[in-house]
Amino acid sequence: MNQNIMQENKVGTGVLAYGYEAVARGALEADVRVVAGFPGTPSSGALQALASVSQENNFHVEWSTNEKVAMEVTWGAAMNGQRALCTVNHLGANVIVDALRFAVNYGVRGGLVLFVGDDIGANTSAIEADTRFTGSAADMPILEPSTRQEALEMARYAFKLSEELGTPVMLRSVNQVMMSRGLVTVGEIERDERPSEFVTSPRRFSLMKPGVIGAVAVHRFLHLNLLEAQKILLNQEYDQFYQQEQASVGLIGCGVCYSLAKEALDRMGLSDQVSLLKLGVLNPLNQELITNFINSVDTVLVLEEGEAYVEQNVQAIAGRLGISKQILGRLTKTIPIGGELLIPDIIRGIENAFTVSGQSIPNPIEIPIALSPLEERTMTLCAGCPHMGTFYGLRKAVEEVSGGKYVAVSDAGCAFMGILSPARTLDSATNMGGAIGLASGAALSGSEVPVIAVVGDGGMLHGGLPALINAVYNKAPIVVLLLDNHTLANTGLQPTANSGQNATGKKAPSVDLAGICREAGVPFITTVNPLHADKTKKAITQALQAPKPAVVVLEEPCMLLRLKEEKAENLAPKKVEVVPELCTSCGDCMKLFCPAIYWEGPHSPENNTLPVILTDICTGCDLCVEVCTYDAIIAKEAIA
Amino acid sequence: MNSGNQYNLRIAGLGGQGVVTLATIIAEAAAFAGLKISVIDRPRSAMRLCQIYCDVIFGQDYLAPLIAQGTADVVIGMEPLEGIRSAADLIRKGGSLLLNSSRIPQISEIVTGEPYPELDPLISEIENHDATLMFVNANEMAADETGSILGANFVMLGILAKYANDFPLSADQLRQVIEKDSSNIRCFERGLAYSA
Numbered sequence: 001m002n003q004n005i006m007q008e009n010k011v012g013t014g015v016l017a018y019g020y021e022a023v024a025r026g027a028l029e030a031d032v033r034v035v036a037g038f039p040g041t042p043s044s045g046a047l048q049a050l051a052s053v054s055q056e057n058n059f060h061v062e063w064s065t066n067e068k069v070a071m072e073v074t075w076g077a078a079m080n081g082q083r084a085l086c087t088v089n090h091l092g093a094n095v096i097v098d099a100l101r102f103a104v105n106y107g108v109r110g111g112l113v114l115f116v117g118d119d120i121g122a123n124t125s126a127i128e129a130d131t132r133f134t135g136s137a138a139d140m141p142i143l144e145p146s147t148r149q150e151a152l153e154m155a156r157y158a159f160k161l162s163e164e165l166g167t168p169v170m171l172r173s174v175n176q177v178m179m180s181r182g183l184v185t186v187g188e189i190e191r192d193e194r195p196s197e198f199v200t201s202p203r204r205f206s207l208m209k210p211g212v213i214g215a216v217a218v219h220r221f222l223h224l225n226l227l228e229a230q231k232i233l234l235n236q237e238y239d240q241f242y243q244q245e246q247a248s249v250g251l252i253g254c255g256v257c258y259s260l261a262k263e264a265l266d267r268m269g270l271s272d273q274v275s276l277l278k279l280g281v282l283n284p285l286n287q288e289l290i291t292n293f294i295n296s297v298d299t300v301l302v303l304e305e306g307e308a309y310v311e312q313n314v315q316a317i318a319g320r321l322g323i324s325k326q327i328l329g330r331l332t333k334t335i336p337i338g339g340e341l342l343i344p345d346i347i348r349g350i351e352n353a354f355t356v357s358g359q360s361i362p363n364p365i366e367i368p369i370a371l372s373p374l375e376e377r378t379m380t381l382c383a384g385c386p387h388m389g390t391f392y393g394l395r396k397a398v399e400e401v402s403g404g405k406y407v408a409v410s411d412a413g414c415a416f417m418g419i420l421s422p423a424r425t426l427d428s429a430t431n432m433g434g435a436i437g438l439a440s441g442a443a444l445s446g447s448e449v450p451v452i453a454v455v456g457d458g459g460m461l462h463g464g465l466p467a468l469i470n471a472v473y474n475k476a477p478i479v480v481l482l483l484d485n486h487t488l489a490n491t492g493l494q495p496t497a498n499s500g501q502n503a504t505g506k507k508a509p510s511v512d513l514a515g516i517c518r519e520a521g522v523p524f525i526t527t528v529n530p531l532h533a534d535k536t537k538k539a540i541t542q543a544l545q546a547p548k549p550a551v552v553v554l555e556e557p558c559m560l561l562r563l564k565e566e567k568a569e570n571l572a573p574k575k576v577e578v579v580p581e582l583c584t585s586c587g588d589c590m591k592l593f594c595p596a597i598y599w600e601g602p603h604s605p606e607n608n609t610l611p612v613i614l615t616d617i618c619t620g621c622d623l624c625v626e627v628c629t630y631d632a633i634i635a636k637e638a639i640a
Numbered sequence: 641m642n643s644g645n646q647y648n649l650r651i652a653g654l655g656g657q658g659v660v661t662l663a664t665i666i667a668e669a670a671a672f673a674g675l676k677i678s679v680i681d682r683p684r685s686a687m688r689l690c691q692i693y694c695d696v697i698f699g700q701d702y703l704a705p706l707i708a709q710g711t712a713d714v715v716i717g718m719e720p721l722e723g724i725r726s727a728a729d730l731i732r733k734g735g736s737l738l739l740n741s742s743r744i745p746q747i748s749e750i751v752t753g754e755p756y757p758e759l760d761p762l763i764s765e766i767e768n769h770d771a772t773l774m775f776v777n778a779n780e781m782a783a784d785e786t787g788s789i790l791g792a793n794f795v796m797l798g799i800l801a802k803y804a805n806d807f808p809l810s811a812d813q814l815r816q817v818i819e820k821d822s823s824n825i826r827c828f829e830r831g832l833a834y835s836a
Contacts, residue, residue, distance in 0.1 A: 016671045124685050147703045180680035180705035181667060259703035266702070343708040368710020371728040371765055374721070374757070377654075380747040382688040414687065422750060492686040560688075590750055595689055598745050602755060616779070616789055617689070617744070 005184060006053045014185045019178035022148045023115055023171065024049035026155025027085045028057065030111070031190045034077035035061040036070035038462070039491035040089030041124040042178035043117030047087045048494075051503045057189075063494055063503040066432070066462040067092035071099040071114070075168070078103075078112035080198045083159045090118040090129040091412075091431070095463075097134060103168050104138045105218050107203035110194060111159030112168040114140075120174045120305045121340040124491075126412060126429070128338060130306025132282050135170035139222040141229045142170045142283040143238065144255035145177060148184050150238075150280065156187065157236060164232055165225055166203065172282065174305045176340060177256045226284040238280025239289055243296060249353045250275040250297035252290075254282060254310050257303035257341055264346040269363050274350070285313050294318055294325050299357035301349050302329035305341060326356050381417050383596035384619030386485055386530040386556035390454075391418055391425040392592050392627070393536030394481065398450060400537075401544045407442055408452040411435045411459035413490045414558075415483055418454065423593040426454060433463020440467065440476035440549075450544050454481045458488040458496045460513055465520075468549065472521045477548040481540070483530075484513060485558040493560055517551045524550035531556050533592075533627050559619055574620020575636040577613050582632035585610060589624040589633060597624060647698040647808050648707045649800075652726040653718025654744055656688040658793030662716075663694035665797065668817045669809050670698060680705035689744065693726060698808045714804045716796055719744050720775075724762045727771070734770045736804050737763075740792055742779035774803050776834060782827050791827030794818070798831020 005017040005025050017025070024046040027035070035054070037047040051061040060077075064070035067088045074084035088096060093116045103112065116135075122128040135142040143158060145151035151173060158169040207217040233239075251274055253261040258278040265271045277293045279285070294300055294314065302311040311329035318325055328334040328349070335341060335349045344367045354361050381387050398406040410418055410429045418426035430438050439453035455464045460482055471478060488494040495501040495508075502508040517525050524546035528539040536554065543550035557565075566573070585608045589597050596617040603609040613624075613633070625633045649666070653659040663679045670677040678700045684690040695707045712730035717723010717739040727737045748754050767773060776799055782791035801811045811832055818825045 014671075016667055016677075123682060176680070176705050177703065179682070180678055180703070182678045182700070182703070183671065183676075256703060263702040263704045340706070342706055343704055367708075368732065370709045370730075371769065373728060374725045374762070377691050377722070377725075378747045379684060379687070379690055414685075417687075422748065490685050490687065560686075593747070593750055595745075595747055595750075598749050614745070 005186060006049050008186045011188050012185060014183035016181055017148065017184040018045055018181050019148045019151050019173060020045035020117065021049045022152040022184045023155045023173070023178070025184070025186060026152040027113070027159070028053065029187050029189050030083060030156045030159040031192055032085050032159070033059045033082040033110070033194075034074055034084040035059065035087070036064045036073040036084075037087030038064055038067040038070055038092050038095075039488050039494040040092045041117065041119050041491065042175050043087045043089045043092070043115060044491055044494065045178075046115060047503065050085070054504055061503050065497055067095035068099050071096040071103065074112055075099060075103040075108065078108035078110040078168070080110065080196050081194050082110040082196065083194070084110060085113050085115060087115045089125070090116060090131050091125060091127060093131040093134050097138070100138055100168065104140050104222065105203070105215070107166040108162060108168060109166070109199050111162035113155065113158040113162060113171055114168055115155070115171045117178050118172060118174045118306060123175055126416070130309060131172055132306065132309045135172065136283045139219075139226060140168055140170055140283065141165065141226065141233070141281070142172055144172045144280060144282050146253070146255055146258040146278060146280060148177060148180070148182055151177060152184055152187070154238070154280070161229070161232065165229055167222070167225060172255070174256055174340070176305070230281070230284050230286060233281050239286050240278040241289055241293055242276040242278070244272055244275045247273055247275040247296070248298045248357045248359060249350070250277065250293055250300050251350070252277045252279060252293070252300060252302045252310060252314065254279045254302075254304040257305060260341060260343060260346055261303050264343050264350060267343070268347060268350060268361065268365055270350065270361070279310065282310070285310065287317055290314060290317055291321060291323075294323055297325070299326040299353050300328065301334060301353040302327065303335065303341060303346060303349070304329070328353055328356065378420055379417055380593070380595045381414065382559050382619070383594050383617045384559040384562070384621035385414065386554065386559065387415055387418070387483055388592050388594055389530035389533050389536050389623050390481060390483055390554045391423060392533055392623070393530065393540050394452065395425060395591070396537040397540035397544060400541055402450050405449040406452055407439075407447060407449055408454060409435045409438050409442070410454035411456060411464070413456045413459060413488065415454050415456055416490070432459050433467065435459065436464050436467035436471055436478070436480055439478045440471045440474070443476050443478045444474070450479060451477070452479045452481060454483060456488075457482065457484040457486060457498050457513060461497050461511065465516065468517065468522070468551075469520050471549040475548070479540070479543045480549060480551045482513060482551055482553045484553055484555040485561075487558045487561055489558040489560060493558065514553045522549055522551050523547040525553070527553040527555055529556050530554040531621050531623055533623055559621065563619060575613070575615050575618045576620060576622065576625055576633050577615070577636055578611055579632050579634060580610055582630050583610050584630055584632070586629070588627050588629060592623055592627060594624060645699045647806065648712045649696040649698075650693060650707055650712045650715045650726050650730055651696065651718070652693040652715065652722040654688070654722060655683065655686070655690040655692050657718040658790070659692050659694055659718055662793040662797055663696055665814065665817055666696055666809065669814045672817060673809060673813050675808060676700055678703070678705050691722065714738065714800065714807070716800060718793060718796065720759055721746075721757060724759065724766065727766050728762070731766060731769060731771050736772045736774070737766055738774045738796060738799050738803065739776070740778040740796055741775050742777055742789070742792070772805075774799060774836065778831070781830050781834070785826050785830045786823040788823070791823050794824045794827035795831035798828045799834060802832050802834070
């Protein structure tokens with residue numbers, strides 16, 4: 001039991017695995033030599049799975065400081081003749097574009113695969129996005145698996161394809177495939193010595209001819225190369241036309257939507273009455289196959305996760321050939337815009353397609369009605385999160401300095417929770433490394449209130465540093481709160497360049513962020529532990545009054561790291577409790593917005609309700625102990 | 641809607657309650673028993689107390705990892721409101737709703753003192769749906785058995801094995817994949833021994 005897909009050596013064994021582990025296994029089987037990425041659901045797990053076996057298989061795995069760096073590192077390895085994998089999610093895919101375009105245009109020698117996990121449905125993301133446009137805009141081949149098994153096979157094959165074409169290949173998948181588990185059958189781990197030899201931009205030089213600008217020649221070549229890709233890919237049979245004689249309705253299922261379409265048809269009892277086109281190659285689209293498919297039916301429903309990427313292309317193909325058919329999808333509102341496609345969405349879409357086609361469904365099925373929905377639970381910081389102390393200190397400091405008026409924006413990550421009610425400490429949140437630039441703009445455009453940028457250590461290392469240097473250089477009057485918790489907590493506690501640990505759990509150099517800020521010429525910088533509320537308030541107050549840009553480093557490891565450590569050392573869990581005789585019901589402790597502190601009943605200033613600490617949730621950070629003026633909250637050990 | 645030969649289980653709760661662990665144990669037992677299975681994890685983030693659920697589908701022939709509305713055979717709520725939230729959307733007529741009665745307040749209750757929602761009306765709506773309901777204090781049972789509430793998920797696994805109609809795995813098949821002599825197995829047995 002407890003088989004691990006990365007450790008399994010017996011070819012043909014089925015192992016319970018996540019989709020992202022299938023991708024990782026595919027890369028392992030292809031003998032990948034360098035893996036780099038930046039965390040983001042649903043891609044992070046692939047890099048972690050590879051990191052778990054990198055030592056015995058002797059390859060390099062890293063969490064890079066940002067996605068662009070990861071892209072560059074893997075491209076460098078591929079130029080050096082080695083197979084390399086870059087892993088990012090849909091938001092990270094925005095960050096890599098600059099480097100990616102160069103990699104595609106200049107070419108590779110070793111296979112370079114870009115694995116992008118799109119969090120369609122924005123299950124854990126601030127923004128929903130479809131990265132197939134990124135890949136097609138870069139003129140690179142895109143593969144998308146319909147199952148976890150196909151994810152393994154495509155990942156393994158993509159390296160070979162990349163080498164044959166001399167171009168990076170994108171493997172795009174979505175939450176429904178990547179975050180789900182099922183049996184995946186493993187193949188052989190290939191071993192092939194590839195000599196290291198850095199080839200300087202082979203394509204660029206070989207294509208240059210008198211009278212033609214190199215870049216233009218390369219651009220033309222890339223389009224011819226995609227045609228070549230199509231020919232090569234025919235052998236893989238990732239696209240399949242399952243024709244039903246006399247079918248007037250046809251479904252195009254892209255990636256996972258092929259599996260979903262099959263299930264929907266099965267449930268509707270229509271499997272033998274509807275033609276199905278499975279698309280696994282999303283760039284270049286197989287125009288001939290799509291043409292044959294459109295010609296075989298009168299109504300086409302395009303099912304895909306994300307935007308109307310294939311639908312637009314199918315419309316264009318039909319339009320160009322003068323084929324008059326009904327093409328349905330998102331643009332016709334036959335399936336919903338935004339969110340994941342679910343079986344009920346597809347069933348309704350198929351019913352609609354039948355209506356459009358003038359057909360009736362022999363045995364229509366009823367989709368059960370859901371009961372009254374409940375409001376979603378508001379997300380919170382964890383009990384004992386150092387950010388609670390930071391936000392508390394910030395609110396107190398601005399009360400003193402500017403009558404409580406301020407503008408504060410944060411990066412992505414846990415600090416993001418600061419924009420949520422009930423505390424609403426932050427006004428907005430943005431991309432990784434983005435808060436400092438955003439705050440600079442707000443301040444430089446003439447803000448009458450203090451402008452504050454909130455950035456984590458991961459965000460500062462990701463893209464915050466250039467923005468901070470810009471703030472120094474251009475004298476942006478902002479205060480930067482650097483929430484240094486030594487990890488990328490929100491995506492699952494991945495290490496950062498100041499964690500003292502690398503992707504494989506080995507000891508690593510720790511970057512001195514405060515030192516970098518100082519060397520960059522930040523005129524005021526101070527460091528404080530945010531679990532000390534009063535000192536935090538004082539430090540932020542000082543920064544608000546100091547020359548700008550001012551930086552406050554709020555240094556305290558993520559609570560989850562602290563708990564791990566306490567557990568490893570077998571320490572008893574720390575807890576606090578309220579002493580009812582001392583409590584005046586003033587409500588100061590409530591202003592921490594800690595999920596472990598509640599009023600024991602409906603509270604009003606008159607009824608003297610007492611706060612209660614939920615022992616199961618409290619992690620003993622002692623913030624509330626410090627905040628209480630009446631010493632009415634004490635550590636549990638102190639009671640005994 | 642016909643869910644065919646599938647058996648659909650939703651496990652809902654909050655980060656830190658062992659939702660994924662529970663789904664993993666079930667998936668391993670299913671794989672061990674040679675059953676087709678699919679499990680999807682749906683966390684809102686890696687943080688504690690964030691909503692999370694896993695959909696466990698037995699007998700799946702295609703990759704459609706999310707349970708369609710109104711087709712769950714069983715919904716387990718590691719927290720009552722989270723279980724009810726999922727059940728309202730998913731539970732089929734005649735399905736089972738197994739709730740750990742131990743509540744975790746919502747953050748909206750801080751400061752405003754806005755009360756935790758009344759569960760009774762929500763539950764009766766589900767009961768009108770011919771669902772069977774088990775409401776057990778799994779935290780208390782786990783704490784009583786092991787001194788810690790951490791095993792509450794394994795108590796619920798025992799409840800599942802005993803009370804869910806037609807659940808595809810036997811108690812023995814589940815037992816095989818739980819560590820011997822562990823606090824988890826004690827919690828599992830405790831749930832299995834529970835009588836309503």
